[in-house]
Amino acid sequence: MRRGDLLAEGEPEREFHAGIAARLPRKTVAGGALIRDRAGRNLFLEPTYKPTLDIPGGIAEYDESPYQACVREVEEELGLALEIGPLLVVDWVPAQGPWSDALAFVFDGGVLDPATIDRLRIDRVEAHGHEFLTLAEAGPRLRPSMLRRLALAERALATGTPVNADFGR
Template identity: 80%
Template sequence: MDDDIRRGDLVAEGEPEQEFNPGIAARLPRKTVAGGALVRDEAGRILFLEPTYKPTLDIPGGIAEYDESPYEACVREVQEEIGLALPIGPLLVVDWVPALGVWSDALAFVFDGGILDQPTIDRLVLDPSEARAHYFLTLEEAAPRLRPSMARRLARALQALTTSRPTYTDFGR
């Protein structure tokens, strides 16, 4: 969203409401929010990255920073990770991911990253601090290297592409 539009919208909202019970806002739980892009090649295969920081494949995207929308995080992270400023399309899936280990629960947004032609794929440049390799794979080919919840989430994203209707899932279901 354009910064001027956002500033105008914030002004239109008026003064922030005051806490009825002082300190309650600081005690409320926080969720992690992430935005990822379902990018495909002309054969319909999905662009997967092999991250440097975890053992499973992932799609381009990442965690939103403070006061950054999931869409803005997706746009920023895609450009950082693969070196391309892609036109990110509509929302496909919002998936709630439960807390696991040291990680808090999260909302994962998947947006349509579009279809890349070969000349665009040839310009793809990975950020070596984020990804060691990239692959275009079908979901079935990638599934053994994905967390089951990610495979379910991406299956729902592919379904949303065909129905033109975004969907909400709990842990990919």
């Protein structure tokens, strides 16, 4: 489908001023999944590479959509090919320190039954472990912007309306 869509677009447009495309800013794009258990608690990973909790997902690779990145990363991190549902939040994150600004997409990862939870195989290179927690329980171990983003994701689940946010607001 994607190849056909690209072919239907025709030849890429030419640059009016040579080299301008290479000078345009680049953004980091990430896709994560809000995955819950039957009690309504969210699945959090304990990453090996940072001190705060995170949801399953990760950075999109070159020419990969945020949704595709989410599907790929969830399978890599959890050892399961889960059906990832609709978009809940798009959140712009400002540049900070060495990191460029980013767009963080959060998708509905669904509700896992106990048998599926038992089949989780956490990638130990990426995470020390995992926990199902409410936002109140996870809050002290999350960056404030992530806590705000996930609260918006829970609101989107409840209302059925995706949220556009700036740094979790």
